[in-house]
Amino acid sequence: MSKSPVQQHSRSAGPTAAEPFSHSRAGDVFQVLRDGQARTRAELAEITGLARSTVAARIEALSAVGLIGPAGEAVSSGGRPPSRFAFHPSSRVILAVDVGATHVLIALTDLGGRVLSELRENIDIAAGPTPVLDAVLELCSTVLAQAGRHERELVGIGIGLPGPVEHSSGRPASPPIMPGWDGFDVPGYVQQRYATDVLVDNDVNIMALGERANFWPEAQDLLFIKVATGIGAGIISGGLLQRGADGTAGDIGHVRVPRGGDVLCRCGNYGCLEAMASGPAVAATLSAAGVPAQTGEEVLELARRGNLAAIQAMRQAGRDIGDVLAASVNLLNPSVIVIGGGLSSAGEYLMAGVREIVYQRSLPLATARLRIVQSMAADHAGVLGAGRMVVDHVLAPASVDRLVAAQPQG
Structure with missing residues (x-):
């Protein structure tokens, strides 16, 4: 199978030196309408500087692929009221897949990010890529059917995995809790079933994107910290997600913490944050103190019931995370730090420890x-x-142009 452009380089790219910016393309005209505001042909001509005839042709092309549609009429200044056009986000759909260590959540969304249908299932990432992805693909078909949408309406699939990912290829890179996944061609495997663009990234990176887009759109510098089976950070700096040279930026779980001592981490080093403050680590600490707990979920349940040892363990985990975040704050100067992941549902117990040390x-x-x-x-x-x-x-200009070009000409 030949690789799609997204497999070779899955980042959204703007115009390059070899491809100068031009509003004459349908994709660039669409960017003006992407904010959802309805506009007339005359308004679009004024914004873009294009001739009315060119604007009319671009509107026709974008309407043909369903990206825009009629949005009523503007107030007339005499004669027939001019028609307005607006972004039509429900015209196409996206499959969004969040694969965790022990679960998968799949949602079908429209182009505006509205969730149309979703499914959650328990899954063991350690089972290997083929059985896990086969299960994911089956769930994708179910989610599409639940929403009454057809796969011909599908324009892309986004997948988050609980380990380092080479974003340009979509291949996991030596993921510590994902045996058998190293170098596996995730986009290629998924595209055997769905002939569409497939983008893959580390789960914490996509969590940072989701949290910022939906709740902190004005925050240009944000850290998202996932505290669950592992610990990682998604870094948004200057409004852009920072993946680093090899896609491993934000791997704070393997930063040594002051009280780490000789505690062995699964990475082979000693004293890592993950070995001290992840869900399994906190459970192990409680068990050693005579409070039976096997998983992070059991620790949370104990804390919810008011178990003092569990509450103290959660607060100490927060302090350990705060030790690492204090250095990150001095280095990156974020305006917002968001704590997420399974263990974050302990709420103020964990948050209090983080705040105590960071401040x-x-x-x-x-x-x-x-x-x-x-x-x-x-x-x-x-x-x-x-x-x-x-x-x-x-919805980047070049992708919209490809969609328009692929539309059969009547």
């Missing part, structure tokens, strides 16, 4: 306007971000 050890100027908050997207941050990742790709 104590970070520079005063760096924390003057800093907000440390619990995720508002909660367990939907991943699918919201996976959907956003695909939307930004498929």
Whole structure:
């Protein structure tokens, strides 16, 4: 199977030096309408500087693929009222997939990010890529059917995985909790079933995208911290997601913490944050103290019931996370830190520990306007971000132009 353009480079790219910016393309005219505001042909001509005839042709092309549609009439200044056109987000759909260590959540969204249907299933990422992705593909078909949508309406699939991912190829890169996944061609495998663009990224990165797009759109510098089976960070700086040179930016779970000592981490090093403050680590701490707990979920249940040892363990986990975040705050100066993931549902117990250390050890100027908050997207941050990742790709000017060019000419 030949690779699609997104497999070779899945980032949304704007015009390059070899492809100068031009509003004469349908994709560029569409960007003016992407904000959802209805506009007339005359208004579009004025904004773009194009001739009315050119604008009319672009509107016709965009209408033919369903990206825009009629939106009533403007007030007439004499004669027939001019027609208005607006973005039509329900014309196409996206499959957003959030694969965790022990679960998968799949949502079908429109181009505006509205969730149309969703399914959650337990799944073991350690089972390997083929059985996991086969199960995901079956669930995708079910989600499409539930919403009454056809796969011909599908313009892309976004997938988040719980480990490092080479974003340009969509291949996992030495993921510690995903045996058998290293280098696996996830986009290629999915495209054997769905002939559409497939974008894959680390789950914390897409959580950062989802949380920011839906709840913090004005925040240009945001950290999303996932605390669950593992611990990681999604970094948005200057309004852009930062993946680093090899896609491993934000791997704070393997930063050594002061009280880590000789605690062995699954990465082979000692004293890592993940070995001290992840769900399994906190459960192990409680069990060693005589409070039976096997998983992060059991720790949460104990804390909800008021178990003092569990509450203290959660607060200490927050302090350990705060130790790492204090350095991150001094380095990156975010305006918002969002704490998400399964263990974050412990709410103020974990948050109190994080805030205690961050505000104590970070520079005063760096924390003057800093907000440390619990995720508002909660367990939907991943699918919201996976959907956003695909939307930004498929609605980019070049992608819209390809969609228009593929439309059969009447």
